[in-house]
Amino acid sequence: MTWSATARGAHQPDNTAFTQQRLPAWQPLLSASIALPLFFCAGLAFIGLGLGLYYSSNGIKELEYDYTGDPGTGNCSVCAAAGQGRAPPPRCSCAWYFSLPELFQGPVYLYYELTNFYQNNRRYGVSRDDAQLSGLQSSLRHPVNECYPYQYSAAGLPIAPCGAIANSLFNDSFSLWHQRLPGGPYVEVPLDRTGIAWWTDYHVKFRNPPLVNGSLALAFQGTAPPPNWHRPVYELSPDPNNTGFINQDFVVWMRTAALPTFRKLYARIRQGNYSAGLPRGTYRVNITYNYPVRSFGGHKLIIFSSISWMGGKNPFLGIAYLVVGSLCILMGFVMLVVYIRYQDQNDEDEDDE
C-alpha cells in the first residue's frame, strides 16, 4: 500500500491501493486456450478413475434373496401367510438354501434390506429421544413429547426406548449353516454381530443408564418396553456389552436410512475358516420370520456381499466417471473445432476495428 507524501486536505481520501480499487490482482480468463487442455486432462483423468472404479465394483460379489414370502416364492411364504392380518404375528421360522460353486471371496458381510419402508418419514424420524438413549436418568423417566404415541405405555409407564423408530426395531434373525459336502452335516457359520454399528454411536452416543446394584434390569425398572417388543430392552442380548441401548442391532436400526429402500448391516463373517470368505458348498440360512412388511407393501431381503475399499457393489460411480470423462473429451474436441474455425475470424474482426 502506497501512501502519497503530499499534504492532504481534511476531506481528502486515503490513497491506499484498496480504497482506489487498485489492489494487485490475478486476472484469470476462462478462454478456450485454457479450457481445452483442462478439458482433455480432466477427461483423461476421469476416464482412468472411472475404469478403476468400474472394475473394482465389478469385482464385488453380491448374493441376495427376497424372503418376504410372496406366495410361491419359497418356504417363507408359509410364515408370511401365517402372519397375514394378525398382530402380533406368530413366531415362525423358514429357511433359504443356496449353494456356492466356488469360494465367495471375503470378507463377507450379511445385510438385510427393506423396501418401501419410510425410515425417513419426518414424523417417524423425530420420534426418538437422544437424551434417553444417551443414558440420562431424567429422560428415561420422562421421554420427550416427540415420542408420542410411543411415549408412555397404556399403564402410564415411560417407554424405554421410546418412539416409533425403536418400536419398529427389525426383529427377524438369521443364522447361517454350511454343508461342506452334499449330504453332510450342516455346520453353523459364526456370525460376528459386533462392529456393525458406528464406533462413535456404540461407544459415545448410545449409553445405558447407570446400573442399579450392578443390574441393568433394575436400572430400567419402572419403564415399559415398546409395545411391539417381546422382551425388555435389557434382555436384547445376554452379552452385557451388547444389551440395553447399546445393543448393536438396535444402534444400527436407530440410524435412520436416507431412502425408502435401504440396507442395514446384520453381521460380519470373518471368523475361523470363513475369514477368507464363504467356501463352496451348500448353505442354509435359518430365518426367524417376525417382521411384518407385507402390510405396507414392503419386501425383506437378505444379502451376502463382499466389500472392497470402496464399499459394496456400486457401478454408478465408475460409470458416471466414465461418462463424464468421455463428455469432457468430446467437448474438448468440439471446442477445439470451434477454436480453430473461429479464431481466425475473431482475429479478422479485430483487424477490421
Next chain:
Amino acid sequence: MDCTLVRTLVRRYCAGEEDWVDSRTVYVGHREPPPGAEAYIPQRCPDNRIVSSKYTFWNFIPKNLFEQFRRIANFYFLIIFLVQLIIDTPTSPVTSGLPLFFVITVTAIKQGYEDWLRHKADSAVNQCPVHFVQHGRLVRKQSRKLRVGDIVMVKEDETFPCDLIFLSSSRVDGTCHVTTASLDGESSHKTHYAVQDTKGFRTEEDIDSLHATIECEQPQPDLYRFVGRINVYSDLNDPVVRPLGSENLLLRGATLKNTEKIFGVAIYTGMETKMALNYQSKSQKRSAVEKSMNVFLIVYLCILISKALINTVMKYVWQSKPFQDEPWYNQKTEAERQRNLLLRAFTDFLAFMVLFNYIIPVSMYVTVEMQKFLGSYFITWDEEMFDEATGEGPLVNTSDLNEELGQVEYVFTDKTGTLTENNMEFKECCVEGHVYVPHAICNGEAAIDMIDASPGAGGREREELFFRAICLCHTIQVKDDDEVDGPRKSPDSGKRCAYISSSPDEVALVEGIQRLGFRYLRLKDNYMELQNRDSDIERFELLEILSFDSVRRRMSVIVRSATGEIYLFCKGADSSIFPRVIEGKVDQIRSRVERNAVEGLRTLCVAYKRLIQEEYEGIYKLLQAAKVALQDRERKLAEAYEQIEKDLILLGATAVEDRLQEKAADTVEALQKAGVKVWVLTGDKVETAAAACYACKLFRRNTQLLEVTTKRLEEQSLHDVLFELSKTILHCSASLTRDNFSGLSADMQDYGLIIDGAALSLIMKPREDGSSSNYRQLFLDICRNCSAVLCCRMAPLQKAQIVKLIKFSKEHPITLAIGDGANDVSMILEAHVGIGIIGKEGRQAARNSDYAIPKFKHLKKMLLVHGHFYYIRISELVQYFFYKNVCFIFPQFLYQFFCGFSQQTLYDTAYLTLYNISFTSLPILLYSLMEQHVTMDTLKRDPALYRDIAKNALLRWRVFIYWTFLGVFDALVFFFGAYFMFENTTVTSNGQVFGNWTFGTLVFTVMVFTVTLKLALDTHYWTWINHFVIWGSLLFYVVFSLLWGGVIWPFLSYQRMYYVFIQMLSSGPAWLAIVLLVAVSLLPDVLKKVLCRQLWPSATERVQTRNQCLSVEQPTVFMLSQTSSGLTF
C-alpha cells in the same frame, strides 16, 4: 395572555378543529396591539423544541418493529416464522427466526444508535442558552423555552435559535452578515436588513418598548421565500405598515457574522422553522436493478408456492393407498386421524412453504444493502474524483442508486457551471458600437484597447454613463479587507476589494469595469460609492433595487446622483432589453451581441432612463403597494417591474466569457461513445449555448442541426416544423436499419436538435382538441433519433418537464440529470439519478442530488467506471443469490418424493440456518465489492464497453432463466448423484451403512463447494482478499462441520449430526463423488462461458482477451502504445 390561552382552550375544545388560517400574527414581545386594531385570530404555535429523533424510549420497540415489518420482505419472513411457531413444521422456528432476529436486531440497534445520537444532538440544541429580552432586561433561558413573539438577542458567531424577524443590529446601517453554511452550504456572507422602522431600537430597554405586530405566512419550507408585514404602533400616529421579505428574515441554523449583536423577534419556532421543515426527506428513488429484483422475487414466490402446492397434492395422492398413509410402524395419534382433511391439507401446504421458504433468503436483502452501503465508499474514496483546488471530493447522498450509474441512457446537463467553469471573465464591452477590450491588468493600471475610432465628446459622456451603470446596477457586496484574516495591506497600495455576489457575471463585470477605470467601492448608508477615472469618489443614493429573476431576465436599480438626477439603470439579457428600448444604436449593438453570442460569450445589455422626481414618486408608490401585499406579492411585483422598466435608452452591451470546464469535451465525447445521449438544458440563449455545444463536441462539424425555435415558429406553424423534421429524421433512421446496425454512428448523418423554452411549452401545452400527445410523441421521436439535443431558454421547471417527458417515454430509459445551481434542483430530483456539481452557485444542487461531484469531468469515471462496476457487481449478486438458493432448496423438493412427502428436511438445522448466513455469504459480498471484470483504465479508455450493460443487460429474463436453470441442473446433479451413490449399497470399507443425515450432508457439501467454485469461476479479479475469503469460507465450512459433528452438544435435543461429517469423509467413494458432482455441476457453465467467448464475444470479452494476450506477450511498453492507439480510434 391568559385571556388568549383561555380563548385558545375554548376554541380547541368547543369548536373542535381549529380553522386553518393563511397567515399568522405575532405580537412582538407579547404586547397586545392597541384596541381598535383588527381582531386577530390567535394561534397556537409550538415551542422551540427541535425533535429530529424518531423514537422515544417508550415507543422505540413497537414503533421500530412496526417500521421494519412494513418492509414486505421482513413481513414475509415474519409470517414464515409465525407459521413455524404455530403449526408442526419440519424445521424448527429457530432456522428462520434466528436470521430474522439477527437482521431485525442489527437494524434496530443501528437505528436506535442513530436516534440516540439525534436525541443527544436535539437536547444539546434545545438546552443551549439563549438571551431573551424580558421587561427591558436580558434573561438567559434554554432554547427550547423560546416562544413565538419573544424578543431574542444574538451575538456574533452564534447561530439563530429560531426563525427571527430582524429588528435591529449593533451596526449603524441596520444590517448584519450571516452565513448559511449549515443550511445550504453556501459559505459566503449574506447581508440581511433590519426593519426600517425598528432599526433604531438598539438597546434592551428600547426594544422592550417596541409595540408592533407582525403578520406573516404560515411556515413553509422554501428557504428563500418569505412574505410578511409588520405594523409598528406608536402613541401618536397611525400604525406604520412595512413589508417584510426574506432579507428581513434570519433563519435558524444560520450564523451571525461580523456583527456584534442583533435583536430579533421569533416568528417560527421549533419544528416550524424553515430548517426543520427542510428535514423532510426526499422521495425515495429506486433503481432498475431493484425493480428487476422485485420481479424476480415474485417469480420465486410463485415457484415457492407451486412447489408447495405440487408437494401437497402429491402427498395426498400418494397417501391414498391405505398402507402408505399409516403403516404400522408410523402410526398417527388419535387427534391427527380426526383432523379435518382440508385443515390437514392446509397445514401441510404451510409446512411445505416453510420447508422451501429459504428460496427467498432474508440474507439477500442484508447483503444487497451492505453491498450498496459499503460500495458507495469507493466513490467517496476515489482520489481521481477529488478536486485539489476546492478540496472537495465526491459525495454520496444515497447509496441506493450506485448501479443505476451503469445504466444511464440520457444525460441532461446544465450548461453554466456544469459544462462551463462558471468562472466568468470580462471580455469586452460595447458602447454605442465602440468596442472596449480590457487587457490583463498590469499593476492595477487598466489598459484599454479601443478597437473602433475614439468616440466624440457626447460619446464620452455616454461611455462614462455606461461604466457607471455597470458599477451601480448590481447586488454585489464588498468584503472589506479588515474582514479578511491575515496581514493587512496598507490602504493605498491598491486596496483590493473582494466582491461577493450570487451571480458570478456581476462580479466579472464589476471587476472588468475596474480595469477600465471605474471602481465600485461600497454601499454605505444606502449610498453607493464609486471611484471614477480621476480617482474621485462619486456617491449615488440607492433608491430602489428591482432585483433579478429568471423570468424577467433583467434587473434594475434606481439611484439619485449627487447632483440630484434620478437614473434607472437596467441590465439584462438582450431578448429582454431590446423590446423595451426606444432609443440608442440598437442595430450596431445587436449585431455585436449576436457576434459575441456565436463565440460562446455571455452577453448582457445595459440601458438607462432618466427619471424626474414625480415619476420616481409614482414608481415608489407602485413598488410599495406591491411589496406590502401579502397575497400574490410576486405577481404584483412583476407587474410593477413591467411598468417601470420600459422606454429605456440603450447604452451598450457587455460580453463575459465562461470557459469550458477542463475535459468537458472529452467527457461528452466519451459519454456519446458509451451510447449515452447527452442533452444540454440551459437558460442561456440559443447562440451562446450552441457555441458551447460545439466547443464541448456535443455538436460536431458534420452534425446537421435541426431547429425548433421561436424564430422559426414565427415563420412556420409548429405542426409543419415538427412534421418536416420528423420526415428528415425518419428518412435517416430507415437507412439506419438498412445499415444493419453498424454500431458506431460515425459514418451516419448526425442530427442535433435545438429547441427553446417557448417552443417546448408550445409542444407540451395540451390543446383543446386533445391532440397534444401527438406533438409530444412526434417531438419524442425526433429527439430519440438525434445524437444531441440542446434546449435553450429553459425555466427550471421546464428542465424537469423535459426529463419527465423522456423518463416516461415508451422505452422508460434511465435518465441522469447533472447541474450545479438552484435552477437545476427540479430536474435533479426528477431524473432517475441526480448529480450535483459542488460548484460556485451554492450547494443547493449538491444537497438535493443523489451524488455530488466537484467537476463535470468526474462524470466520466462516475458512469463508465463506477457505474459499470456497480452494475455488474450487483447484477451478479442478485442472480447468484437466486441461483444458490435454487441449488439449496431444489434438492429438498426432490427429497420429498423419496420421503413420503413428509416434509423431512434434507439438511441439518445448522446447515439450513448457516448456509446463507455464513457458508456462502462472504464470497459473494466480497465479489460484489471488489469485482473488476476489466481494469479501470480499460473502461475509461474504451467507453463503448458501457453499451454492453445497457438496458439492464445482465438482469434480462434470458439471463435470469439461464441462472435459474443452472441452479436446477446443479440441484439435480447434487441430489441424484447422492441418490445413486446411496442406493442399495454401502460406501464404507468396513461395511457399515450411512443414514439420511449423511445423505443430506453429502448433498450439502457438494453444494457448498459447487456454489462457491461457481463464484470463483465468475471472479475476474483475484486479490488476496478474494483468495482469503473464497478458500477461507470453504475451509470454514469444513472446520465447522467437523466441530459441529465432533461434539455432543448438550443444548441440542438431537445428536443427529454426531460424527456424520467425519464418517462421510472416511469413505473413499464419498470423496470421489464430491469431486465428480462438483465437476459435473460446473461443467455446463464452463462450457457456456468458453463457447460464448469464442463464438459470440461481447465487446467486454474481446477487450479482456486482448488485454490477456498483451499482458502475456509484451511488457508494459506495448501496453502504452496500445493505450494511445485506443485513444485514436
